Amino acid sequence: MGRGERDVVARGTRLFEAARAVVDDHGRAVEAVRAALKPIQDAAVKRELDAIPVVRLQDVTEGRLRVGSVEKGGLRTVGSVLEAGPYRLRQIPGVGQHTVDQMLAAARRLSEAVYETVGVHLDVDRPEPSTTALVVALHVLVEAGPDARRAVDRAVELSGRVGPLLDDARLVTGRLRMLLAGREKKARALAAVTALQSLVDETERAGLPELLAQASVDLLRGPSSDIAAWVDFELRSAEYYSLLAEISGRRPDVAAVEGFLPDEVAERVRVQPLDDTHRRVSLRGYQAFGARFALAQHRVILGDEMGLGKTIQAIAVLAHLAAEGASHFMIVCPASVLVNWTREIEARSALRVVPLHGPDRQYAFADWKERGGVAVTTFDSLRGFPVWDGGEVGLFVVDEAHSVKNPNAKRSQAVAGWAERCGRTLFMTGTPMENRVVEFRNLVRMLDGAVADSLGEGDAPAGSVAFRKAVAPVYLRRNQEDVLTELPSLQRTDEWEELSASDEEAYREAVRAGNFMAMRRAAYARPEKSAKLERLREIVQEAAVNGQKTVVFSNFRDVLGVVREALAAGTGGSTAVFGPLTGSVAAERRQRIVDDFAAEAGPAVLLAQIQAAGVGLNIQAASVVVICEPQIKPTIEHQAVARAHRMGQVRPVRVHRLLATGGVDERMVRMLEDKTRLFDAYARRSAVAESTPDAVDVSDTELARRIVEEEQARLGVVRKESAGHP
Template sequence: MGRAERELVASGTRLNTAACDVVADHGRAVEAVRAALTPLHDAAAQRELDVLPVARLQDVTEGRLRLDHVEQSGLRTVGEVLAAGAYRLRQLPGVGRRTADQMLAAARSLSDAVHETVAVHIDVDRPEPGTTALVMALHTLVEAGPDAVRAVARATGTAKRLEPLLAAAGPATGRLRMLLAGREKKARALAAVTELRSLLADAERAGLSELFAQSSVDLLRGPSSDLAAWADFELRSAEYYGLLAEISEQRPDTAAAEGFLPDEIAERVRAQRLDDTHRRVSLRGYQAFGARFVLAQRKTILGDEMGLGKTIQAIAVLAHLAAEGQRHFVVVCPASVLVNWTREVAARSALRVTLLHGPDRHKAFADWKGRGGVAVTTFDALRGFPEPGSGEVGLFVVDEAHSVKNPKTKRSQAVARWAERCERTLFMTGTPMENRVVEFRNLVGMLHSGVAESLAEGDGASAGRDGALAGSVAFRKAVAPVYLRRNQQDVLTELPSLQRTDEWEELSASDEEAYREAVQAGNFPAMRRAAYQRPERSAKLERLREIVEEAAENGQKTLVFSYFKDVLRVVQDALADRVTLFGPLTGGVPAGRRQQIVDDFTAAPGPAVLLAQIQTAGVGLNMQAASVVVICEPQIKPTVEHQAVGRAHRMGQVRPVRVHRLLATGGVDERLVKMLENKTRLFDAYARRSAVAEATPDAVDVSDTDLARRIVEDEQARLGMADGRPAAEPA
């Protein structure tokens, strides 16, 4: 007893201090958010109360209050009643102490309800000191990321174990202390030393000291400026709002977040543990529930509405299974989202990802078989791979699963065979399949024959308006073991947010040929629109159709922007027989007619698509009717994109706006994005805060001609055709 034990206790004390520090640092960061949020939340609640008619007090008291004298006195809102207080209310004719007390009690009840439900909206277009303070406080936690949350959880558990062990091991740090200790204390000290040694060895293997130290640094490091925090918020608003909802404890209705599942299934899902060791993204509550549902139910359909993060939920499941020791996973999806899947898995998890596509796909398949990870492939390519053995694939994910609803197609048959051989299968689709029970039944049949049999062929549209099973409580109960769907309005607690997605597509062979011709000619505008020159084989056009059709299935309106008139004509032809079209809005359309087109688009019942030149419709027109925006190609001036998106994402928008920017890998789009992305954050943040910059966006953009020349020269060199031919001027 002595030196070795003293060093052991000292090491334990240092680890305990680091653990307590990271918990305290995280607590201070959370309190900073709450301190910034409270005045904004109170102000938002007050605004609600200031427009809430005093007549609503009748609702709280079931009509017992007489309010004639109150309204005649000029107190017209609940907020004014609260501000008046008991003394002033009793001065009103016909209002005694009892009535005044009842009025105030009813008003306070309404005030409490408003405070519970009102949400704070962070307006990027009108930054104020209060919202800036909130964004900066949130920025610290968003930047610290899931690692900090993980560190706090580990630190809390570590400190809880360490503190009693350090106290019990005290006598073992010196011979005299051990001599003076009683028999019972000596025994406890020796046992504590043994357990402490084991705990510290485990902590060293897990790198807890480094994790705690790095997390404390991250939690103490604030944004470099409010400009940087606002720019980051605009890029990652969903993460900020998710964190804000968690800290403010304003969560969606539990039943809605859990897809209105029966209690017995919901309880089983809640009990499912979710390991985040290999995950690099935080989950919202409903997303964590979705991942647990997939794990608990094993073979499922995740039907969340577009924009709720089905891909992130799938990655959370993959990460959990990898932590449990599973090594092989397969994702099958349309070719148009292959690149997105590989990028999302790589960015959101620590899992190895392998693309099984193109002429080398069989070689890549052999590599994946040997090394493991997530294999991402297409429906057509899947048919060429050998079906897995029992237990070989930890999770089989099928994205855009409505693509395999017809059991007679070869792709559906291949997916069905794989689903049968995999213990866990996840089908993903944003299409509300409960409106098409026959098709839905086919999908369910691949996963759970018993549930499929409970959905009779005639259910759905043929059942009549009153008896239709589709969308009813009976339908949800029947499919609950397999199917989970949540809608945006049910689970997003914040006011409308802006969600941006870069849709990276691989050019088809036909696209590639058109692109090479444009590069050979040194024609920069032709390079930018080459992906649409041969519509019958256009990868971008195929993805655009999918986005528009899914939005239409969900009853949403879509804006489609392009710089080029001929691209809009191609899109118009491709969508003509699929959705209701308006436009195109181009520079040749008179201003008055432009507004009429927008008005007609807004008034159109149900889903519709408005086509517009981005430089024409990007300013001066309000298009809040649309909640989905597609940008056909990246713009040379980032401000042009932001102004166009701002037509939909502005005051009056009632749904989150999702922006899809269509990009092709390996060519002009990728070079444009790379050259501009570093400038975009600060330029856009500046432009949003300066009236001068807003009026003259060219002041913060790089030279169009210089940019075009550099990209053409780079592409000619990459494709081995540099010949000194001058680049065509930008169109």
Template sequence: LADAGPAAGRLRRWLAGRERRERALAALAEIGRRTERAAADGVPALLAQASVDLLRVPADETAAWVDFELRSAEYHGLLAEITEPSGGGADPAAARGFLPEALAERVLAQALDDTYRRVSLRGYQSFGARFALAQRRVILGDEMGLGKTIQALAALAHLAAQGHRHFLVVCPAGVLVNWTREIEARSTLRAVALHGPGRHDAFADWRGEGGVAVTTFQALTGFPELAAGELGMFVVDEAHLVKNPQARRSLAVAAWAARCAYVLFLTGTPMENRVSEFRSLVRILRPEAASGIGEVDTVAGSRAFRRAVAPAYLRRNQRDVLAELPGLQWTDEWEELSAADREAYRAAVRAGNFMAMRRAAYARPEESAKLARLLELVAEAAANGLKVVVFSAFREVLAVVEEALGRPAREGGGRLFGPISGSVPPARRQRLVDGFVAAAGHAVLLAQIEAGGIGINLQAASVVILCEPQVKPTMEQQAVARAHRMGQVRAVRVHRLLATDGVDQRMLEVLDRKARLFDAYARRSVVAESAPEAVDVSDTSLARRIVEDEQARLGALG
């Protein structure tokens, strides 16, 4: 600013002399570059938010507790990273998977560089990432909801800080989009999707530029393997899918794993009395150790089994490592529409039917990508003995889900309740809820979101599935609050099923813009707390605008 002073007026420039004038113009250009960068980085909005925060009356005890309940996972994650870097907690031994002391000490000695990481780690998550790095070729089998993806990203970020440039994640097609979004949100690493018609061009780009490539089991078989040592880490999500050593995808995974020093298998499915399958996974990672595992006739969660497989396997359960008030984990499950889904969606767009567009992903149940993912989530919850609530705005969608779940739910030992809708009398509705709560072990309750999202308590459920995004954000929040409330003894996991390149994405874009503006200038103000409609988008213009935009987009695509 001092050097730029002479540029403030003609007279000052003329009196400054040639050298000072040149210095002033250079300083002025630098100021321009810095202000442009500040604007691009969102500094004006941050300063505005700081002004709002400074002017706001200090929160009282009740408001502070509400904020903690809403963001307890963030609070505990940051506190754990500061106070429990060694993976401690309510039960340090449980956080370390009951590993032998010597092995646990070796893991704790492993450094963990956070240069490329954007998320705080719980103590047990830090330990899991260190375990993957210290042991190099392992299976992380934590119970679902404990953040296996975040632990894998922490390990990738560390290796990137050490100079590695290429990483590869293999996963089912249904979670590929989630992986790329998690990489972008939780790290500064470059995500490259190797999927679809352009996957080979994307592979060539990743080979040259580096980053974290994400692909499917099917696509993996079509890519040339990298040279030994070129791949920094190879991550296999839902690794139980390669338990059959003769399957084509298992052979492809084994070939890639053989050429990489760091290999991480992720699976939340308990391996009860399946020692032979577990041995198949270990054989890919550590062939010399597989024969020494033996026929351990106990469940995967027992301490005896953990000690037997400790060098290659780490598993923690929620009850062992989450001692605080249960948190809320929200996951957007992005799915690519199948050909049948797209056909039904295009028909709804041509008809200009907004509601039909929203439920088009379930119009052809046998080929529905969303329904396939919903069945996977319910099956995983059943394997862990968890109760599930499925919400949708549409009775037709719930009927499709009921038909698809009825038979598997019975076979899995669980029970299916509902659907609860506006036409169900209150007494019967309560009987359905009571039966769901009283059911032993896994069970599923279906509910129309306006009927099931208000006025009933569902603390028995720890998994919530939203079949589609809602027009009013508060409607989703109220539905989730049926399960995530005082009295809940498990962390609640919310899965919102979304389709890429369609009405779901357009709805979230519109809602997100309004939410960002509101949050930037009046976060949790008295008006916002007392008037949910301040951030809801319920006017008919939203539907009309989205329909018109989608008609134009699909028309341009032919």
């Protein structure tokens, strides 16, 4: 046969080998995780079994097993029974072979149950050789990301198609074999060559060889150091724990993941495809189910508890619909989270983002209509845009949807108008709306009038099975404790806010004065129009609705005073506010304030100056932490967060750092992050760094001087001669 046929076989062989290499590389990476995980799991299981009294074996055997003789023999726990083994057990007076067999069988059943449920906690502040090995192994797969997973899936599929074609087509590579082959084999070989050429051409046009090659490189590349792996884990712990749960097989209860939906709804969701072509983030199992729920049911409320990644699920839905050909999407949200939405979509997907905000929003709206993409706007701005007719909008997303529960409000009417015209609508809220039936019904009515009518007219808490079944077609809620089998102990979120016009004016005055400290707190100088303060109130309110306590840190006493007044006015006294803890408060008094905060029966807020409360106090009653502005010294932030995130904390801690775009906050974050992240992560694990944080931070004065000069140049302002140095 000719050179052309042999060339096709050679190309097919290279493609097949590349596919098999990716599968093998991924398999080795997964096995490395399993190998690192096993000793940690074994040690955790042993600790659990060593704490279970031997009398529990009677429960397993429904009381048929007598353990008195074993206890007298010194074996008082299930772990000690398994460690003793049959020979030592048989030596105990009064224990026969039948009892030994029963006892060991019962102990093994308990051991298997513990093995299925025991959790693995990766303590970033106390790394050990075993946990470091696991984090390093996980880092390879996390860093390879969704593209590697996509490449492995394509490689498995491709191997199954290319392998059989190569088996038949290889006949053409030998002239003599081809001459001696029968007519049927020749025909099959030529048909295989034709099919193989078509398949290879198809994969090359789709860029699959490059995807496979990059995946192999990523799967073989390890972290630059153990410290780098731990730092990455600290930044992306949710992805590490998600992967760990998947590989270990320790998945949360299926019913909890599916929000305890009725079988007929859950089954429809399970079979819903989810395309990840335009997505740049991996999903946890419950997140994938949430995205499928929105796709399968078309018009829904996603009511997951705060911290479960509702934004990620919405982006997954957008990416899937874009892959199906949808070109225009609309997201409406509070102004305080508009920047976060924009950044998340840019970071987590390949979709175009168009903010519809500010004085040029009408021009941006016209551009979005013409070119498509994901439009992100605020409730107030939405009212100024005409509602499209037909199915032009592939998905209409409403974040913080509980804020449109009043049907008489103009913002609610604007949202209802868009929801009515859009075939697919996704409402998102972390507030458990099902406990406020009247308000909940108002939201549901925007999505499905028939379901709203089925909820009845009462306003009592509705936790009944009948209620859950009635709302199942439109409502999905999961709680952290139900779906996170290995809770990330610390979740950090940078809350980027766009300054209001009033904020900008105050900031410009501080820059003109060359006053670095005034620049840092300018976002709170005019409380009535403060974007940061509005976001802080939202975080505190949502935490309160979920029964959680919040600690608010700031470097500045006057900022804490502004926060106290704003919270007192915003909550109407329903949430207790303690503090502020400042440097002028005696140490004994500080601890009493913390104790009173912890003893408060309901939601509460503790205000604290970050340097005064950052050392020596335990604030583990708080599971939500707000940092009002970035700190010059990263160690101060770390130590303050550690007051809440420490031994004794039973809930994951969520840290919200409030940052303003375009000014001093952005410059501080950028300048400090690149230079100090790895070194600081190493240094703060040492006793020296904990006792002398000044030793590992960059110069305050130098940093302040550079930022002031850069901001004056950016804003084109001339420094006042009378202004003091920062």
